[in-house]
Amino acid sequence: xxxxxxxxxxxxxxxxxxxxxxxxxxxxxxxxxxxxxxxxxxxxxxxxxxxxxxxxxxxxxxxxxxxxxxxxxxxxxxxxxxxxxxxxxxxxxxxxxxxxxxxxxxxxxxxxxxxxxxxxxxxxxxxxxxxxxxxxxxxxxxxxxxxxxxxxxxxxxxxxxxxxxxxxxxxxxxxxxxxxxxxxxxxxxxxxxxxxxxxxxxxxxxxxxxxxxxxxxxxxxxxxxxxxxxxxxxxxxxxxxxxxxxxxxxxxxxxxxxxxxxxxxxxxxxxxxxxxxxxxxxxxxxxxxxxxxxxxxxxxxxxxxxxxxxxxxxxxxxxxxxxxxxxxxxxxxxxxxxxxxxxxxxxxxxxxxxxxxxxxxxxxxxxxxxxxxxxxxxxxxxxxxxxxxxxxxxxxxxxxxxxxxxxxxxxxxxxxxxxxxxxxxxxxxxxxxxxxxxxxxxxxxxxxxxxxxxxxxxxxxxxxxxxxxxxxxxxxxxxxxxxxxxxxxxxxxxxxxxxx
Amino acid sequence: xxxxxxxxxxxxxxxxxxxxxxxxxxxxxxxxxxxxxxxxxxxxxxxxxxxxxxxxxxxxxxxxxxxxxxxxxxxxxxxxxxxxxxxxxxxxxxxxxxxxxxxxxxxxxxxxxxxxxxxxxxxxxxxxxxxxxxxxxxxxxxxxxxxxxxxxxxxxxxxxxxxxxxxxxxxxxxxxxxxxxxxxxxxxxxxxxxxxxxxxxxxxxxxxxxxxxxxxxxxxxxxxxxxxxxxxxxxxxxxxxxxxxxxxxxxxxxxxxxxxxxxxxxxxxxxxxxxxxxxxxxxxxxxxxxxxxxxxxxxxxxxxxxxxxxxxxxxxxxxxxxxxxxxxxxxxxxxxxxxxxxxxxxxxxxxxxxxxxxxxxxxxxxxxxxxxxxxxxxxxxxxxxxxxxxxxxxxxxxxxxxxxxxxxxxxxxxxxxxxxxxxxxxxxxxxxxxxxxxxxxxxxxxxxxxxxxxxxxxxxxxxxxxxxxxxxxxxxxxxxxxxxxxxxxxxxxx
Ligand SMILES: [Zn+2]
Numbered sequence: 001x002x003x004x005x006x007x008x009x010x011x012x013x014x015x016x017x018x019x020x021x022x023x024x025x026x027x028x029x030x031x032x033x034x035x036x037x038x039x040x041x042x043x044x045x046x047x048x049x050x051x052x053x054x055x056x057x058x059x060x061x062x063x064x065x066x067x068x069x070x071x072x073x074x075x076x077x078x079x080x081x082x083x084x085x086x087x088x089x090x091x092x093x094x095x096x097x098x099x100x101x102x103x104x105x106x107x108x109x110x111x112x113x114x115x116x117x118x119x120x121x122x123x124x125x126x127x128x129x130x131x132x133x134x135x136x137x138x139x140x141x142x143x144x145x146x147x148x149x150x151x152x153x154x155x156x157x158x159x160x161x162x163x164x165x166x167x168x169x170x171x172x173x174x175x176x177x178x179x180x181x182x183x184x185x186x187x188x189x190x191x192x193x194x195x196x197x198x199x200x201x202x203x204x205x206x207x208x209x210x211x212x213x214x215x216x217x218x219x220x221x222x223x224x225x226x227x228x229x230x231x232x233x234x235x236x237x238x239x240x241x242x243x244x245x246x247x248x249x250x251x252x253x254x255x256x257x258x259x260x261x262x263x264x265x266x267x268x269x270x271x272x273x274x275x276x277x278x279x280x281x282x283x284x285x286x287x288x289x290x291x292x293x294x295x296x297x298x299x300x301x302x303x304x305x306x307x308x309x310x311x312x313x314x315x316x317x318x319x320x321x322x323x324x325x326x327x328x329x330x331x332x333x334x335x336x337x338x339x340x341x342x343x344x345x346x347x348x349x350x351x352x353x354x355x356x357x358x359x360x361x362x363x364x365x366x367x368x369x370x371x372x373x374x375x376x377x378x379x380x381x382x383x384x385x386x387x388x389x390x391x392x393x394x395x396x397x398x399x400x401x402x403x404x405x406x407x408x409x410x411x412x413x414x415x416x417x418x419x420x421x422x423x424x425x426x427x428x429x430x431x432x433x434x435x436x437x438x439x440x441x442x443x444x445x446x447x448x449x450x451x452x453x454x455x456x457x458x459x460x461x462x463x464x465x466x467x468x469x470x471x472x473x474x475x476x477x478x479x480x481x482x483x484x485x486x487x488x489x490x491x492x493x494x495x496x497x498x499x500x
Numbered sequence: 501x502x503x504x505x506x507x508x509x510x511x512x513x514x515x516x517x518x519x520x521x522x523x524x525x526x527x528x529x530x531x532x533x534x535x536x537x538x539x540x541x542x543x544x545x546x547x548x549x550x551x552x553x554x555x556x557x558x559x560x561x562x563x564x565x566x567x568x569x570x571x572x573x574x575x576x577x578x579x580x581x582x583x584x585x586x587x588x589x590x591x592x593x594x595x596x597x598x599x600x601x602x603x604x605x606x607x608x609x610x611x612x613x614x615x616x617x618x619x620x621x622x623x624x625x626x627x628x629x630x631x632x633x634x635x636x637x638x639x640x641x642x643x644x645x646x647x648x649x650x651x652x653x654x655x656x657x658x659x660x661x662x663x664x665x666x667x668x669x670x671x672x673x674x675x676x677x678x679x680x681x682x683x684x685x686x687x688x689x690x691x692x693x694x695x696x697x698x699x700x701x702x703x704x705x706x707x708x709x710x711x712x713x714x715x716x717x718x719x720x721x722x723x724x725x726x727x728x729x730x731x732x733x734x735x736x737x738x739x740x741x742x743x744x745x746x747x748x749x750x751x752x753x754x755x756x757x758x759x760x761x762x763x764x765x766x767x768x769x770x771x772x773x774x775x776x777x778x779x780x781x782x783x784x785x786x787x788x789x790x791x792x793x794x795x796x797x798x799x800x801x802x803x804x805x806x807x808x809x810x811x812x813x814x815x816x817x818x819x820x821x822x823x824x825x826x827x828x829x830x831x832x833x834x835x836x837x838x839x840x841x842x843x844x845x846x847x848x849x850x851x852x853x854x855x856x857x858x859x860x861x862x863x864x865x866x867x868x869x870x871x872x873x874x875x876x877x878x879x880x881x882x883x884x885x886x887x888x889x890x891x892x893x894x895x896x897x898x899x900x901x902x903x904x905x906x907x908x909x910x911x912x913x914x915x916x917x918x919x920x921x922x923x924x925x926x927x928x929x930x931x932x933x934x935x936x937x938x939x940x941x942x943x944x945x946x947x948x949x950x951x952x953x954x955x956x957x958x959x960x961x962x963x964x965x966x967x968x969x970x971x972x973x974x975x976x977x978x979x980x981x982x983x984x985x986x987x988x989x990x991x992x993x994x
């Protein structure tokens with residue numbers, strides 16, 4: 001049924017075309033209640049348990065705006081350097097779809113709450129690109145359809161469909177960029193970097209769970225190609241169902257190579273919605289976006305206009321937390337990091353963890369060293385993200401503290417960390433349970449040194465003859481005998497003293 | 501005895517019930533009997549809730565017996581327009597598409613009535629989704645005017661007004677989008693009030709046109725309407741468009757009006773609402789009312805509101821536009837009628853077949869007009885222009901109220917017409933709302949009070965009184981004074 005899609009070689013695409021990007025991100029706010037009713041705004045839950053007459057769109061029901069959602073929308077707008085409307089309205093977007101209870105979506109049309117902003121996006125090599133924001137507006141989410149019996153899980157071919165309205169009416173903010181031209185071969189990377197930057201920003205604002213896998217952050221990628229020969233704008237497609245940061249990049253890249261192949265073969269790119277398939281990394285034609293599609297927007301008569309006072313807006317500006325880029329600049333300065341090191345930490349998702357470890361009492365370089373070397377290795381071995389390792393920054397800070405006080409050697413410290421990762425409890429509990437202790441009793445060490453010297457008389461003789469470097473073999477034997485619990489420096493002192 | 505109970509006013513019944521002279525159960529039963537006896541001819545009710553009504557009556561009787569303080573209208577029966585949701589009691593909005601639907605919640609108006617101890621007898625007939633001026637558009641057959649059973653009782657709230665005129669209930673609730681309370685009031689010789697937009701919560705009122713819909717009281721006397729007004733009005737956090745302000749003191753105003761003195765009150769006669777197209781008997785009744793108001797001391801002069809001429813066309817763009825969106829939810833997915841779901845058809849086909857079978861011709865006509873008016877490329881010319889007219893009408897009202905305390909006009913150009921007479925002429929039908937629509941577009945309060953009977957056909961005529969927003973009490977005062985001066989004009993023999 002699916003025909004093989006022709007793709008153009010990526011380098012050739014770049015040679016012949018300039019890609020133009022546009023990104024629409026929907027973010028679900030994690031307010032306590034829904035956008036227009038008092039139902040709980042929670043992910044999951046038995047189907048149709050978080051519903052009421054309003055979010056089910058029952059006859060006679062009316063919406064009431066969630067003030068907390070408006071507050072979040074304004075804070076997002078401010079963080080994106082947008083202007084905040086002095087007066088704006090909701091509008092109805094009319095179309096029929098079974099998971100939309102009223103068969104219109106209460107959204108905003110030509111009067112968004114925030115508009116004309118920008119977001120600076122850092123690419124992998126440190127280059128910064130400014131993405132212009134067209135608007136950020138408020139709307140409600142739809143319910144969810146589950147299509148049963150079809151091969152694809154989509155409505156086409158399904159035997160029947162189940163509808164869950166728990167998500168219907170969840171507050172959404174739609175953030176739309178202006179066209180992003182001039183990204184050339186880096187278009188896919190820019191798309192990913194933008195969504196990443198936006199995700200980090202929304203996280204810092206604490207307005208959403210920003211979980212792409214759960215749909216609380218969703219990205220639609222608009223891509224078109226402009227032939228270098230003419231510079232004319234191309235027809236764009238809108239790719240939906242892009243559920244991870246990596247997919248954003250792959251989807252844009254795929255569309256570029258697909259559209260180029262279509263154009264190359266003399267065909268026309270059709271303006272349509274396309275679906276991204278995670279497993280194949282390809283997009284397929286979805287709903288045709290006919291130009292005739294007419295949402296018949298008009299101002300929502302059930303809601304009064306929103307007129308946020310300038311005082312309120314300024315008050316909200318005052319509540320903005322340290323934003324991700326401000327934080328990075330501060331950390332770089334405080335920890336005295338080079339651009340490269342900072343970027344590596346950011347890319348490794350280690351910055352938050354290191355900072356939290358520092359907050360818990362560790363020195364920045366010690367904290368950094370643990371997270372980017374030993375713990376990064378452990379994450380790699382276990383096949384999990386660094387952020388998903390079962391150890392907290394505070395626990396790492398405690399291990400560092402134990403090393404600094406001399407209670408643990410570095411080797412013992414790694415064992416303590418292993419214990420925490422194995423679920424044996426806190427660092428102190430692991431130290432207790434595993435009996436991890438530095439042997440600091442000199443008489444015990446002296447005994448062990450004497451035994452080792454006796455076991456290796458030739459080495460002992462070399463040391464006595466002044467070949468100090470031979471002491472290493474004796475220290476190693478003592479460390480082995482004490483199962484690493486001795487302080488190697490102290491052992492060395494004793495060896496040299498015994499042989500002098 | 502029964503005759504006394506059904507002919508009494510709500511205020512009289514309340515006094516008798518609260519003093520223990522008569523029980524609410526007796527009063528309720530008398531009205532249920534009257535409905536049983538007459539509704540075969542009138543068809544005012546779509547659903548009679550005998551058990552619910554008697555249960556509520558018993559609760560009030562027990563409270564009275566126990567010496568508890570009860571609400572001003574506790575124990576008095578009421579007919580509720582079928583546009584208001586009632587938990588567990590059918591709510592059809594006069595449409596096949598909601599046949600059998602049992603709402604899981606009460607409208608705010610329903611809740612307030614119940615909390616006030618008002619006895620809800622049942623749900624009254626209406627034009628489907630409140631679209632119409634005759635109740636002929638009901639999917640459940642027309643309601644007949646008790647004054648002449650061959651004639652319409654007005655619409656869309658013909659069921660509520662006919663129930664009052666037929667002495668089936670002393671109180672009723674209507675909703676008024678373009679005159680659906682006032683015009684039925686006029687043609688049935690009853691009082692109908694459209695409060696200031698936002699004065700009564702719309703939560704649970706099945707929407708026709710959200711920016712115009714307004715629920716209000718219907719009764720046989722001005723004081724009864726005022727008493728009911730105070731029960732149902734007030735801010736509701738469930739309705740964003742509800743006004744967060746004190747309820748206008750309408751009961752006090754009605755009582756004050758009964759003194760019969762209107763000295764110094766300035767009344768403007770809207771010149772746009774007379775002349776051609778108006779039935780001579782209606783105009784003569786109106787002139788008689790003007791004379792009586794003068795005798796009561798009012799200063800009366802003409803006032804011109806030129807943009808009122810465009811109210812009707814503007815209304816017939818705004819209301820259908822909103823309705824095309826409001827009625828989109830009736831798609832067979834969650835409640836009500838479902839047609840064609842035999843396992844072979846797509847969702848879209850089932851939606852389409854259901855809407856085809858479930859909506860009547862007038863509803864379809866308005867959905868189509870509204871869909872067209874909101875379409876891209878037509879929006880500015882139609883919906884946009886209509887909104888501008890709306891602004892002009894609001895300005896005309898504001899200017900007129902600089903010089904006048906209230907404005908008056910006939911409520912509707914003619915007395916009740918014959919059933920079927922305008923069924924095939926929508927424009928003629930729409931003209932029944934000519935005088936009532938401006939107040940909906942401006943959101944200002946307006947009411948109809950009977951001005952007696954037309955001398956040519958012996959049918960009731962209505963006097964419309966309009967006031968500025970939130971000044972509902974002004975029109976009650978005028979209406980009560982006029983009602984006292986006018987005196988009784990008889991009632992239908994049924
Ligand atoms: Zn809800």
